[in-house]
Amino acid sequence: MIYGIGTDVCSISRMDAAERRHGDRFAERVLGAGEIVEYHRRLAKVRQHGIHYLATRFAAKEAFSKAIGLGIHSPMRWRDCEILKLRSGQPIITLHEALKDWCDARSLRFHVSVSDEADTALAMVVAEVNPSR
Template identity: 90%
Template sequence: MIYGIGTDVCSISRMGDAVQRHGDRFAQRVLGAEEIVEYHRRFAKVRQRGIHYLATRFAAKEAFSKAIGLGIHSPMRWRDCEILKLPSGQPIIVLHEALKDWCEARSLRFLVSVSDEADTALAMVVAEVTASLNT
């Protein structure tokens, strides 16, 4: 059963401007531990690749917060929601701390899709209930 659906579109140039103004502080605030490693790897190789990565993760976290109906309010915290990849390249959502507990209490699982092109990053998240809420 679908619990919620969220989408978000993000301007990649806006992410670049945030990085220009705030340096690593912006990425550190938004990205989780595994994401920040990947961001730095991509940024060091080609700055724009890092910015695209940051924008897709930002959009996916916004979409996730909409799918669960909380927005960016407790227990939803940026760093506790990571958008990682399986070896196949499929994006997945990995949760931590109170956000993980909140979602597990509701028996939620997630499907996520991210894409970027030119100056736009797009993400969609579907939250599904995996078990009966009455058990």
């Protein structure tokens, strides 16, 4: 059963401006431990790839917060929701701390899709009640 659906669109140039203005502080506030490693890897290789990565993760976390109905309010914290990838490239949501506990208590599981093109990053998250729990 669907619990909630969230979508978000993010301006990549807005993320670029935030990164230029605040440096790593912005990314470190938004990205979790696993994401920050990938962000720095991409940024070092081709700066714009890092910015696109940051924008897709930002959009996915906004979409996630909408799908669970909390917005960016406790227990939803930016760094406790990570958008990682399986070996196949499929994006997955990995949760930590109180946010993980909150979602586990509701038996939620998630499906996430992210995309970016030119100056736009897009994400969609579907939260569903896990019937096997």
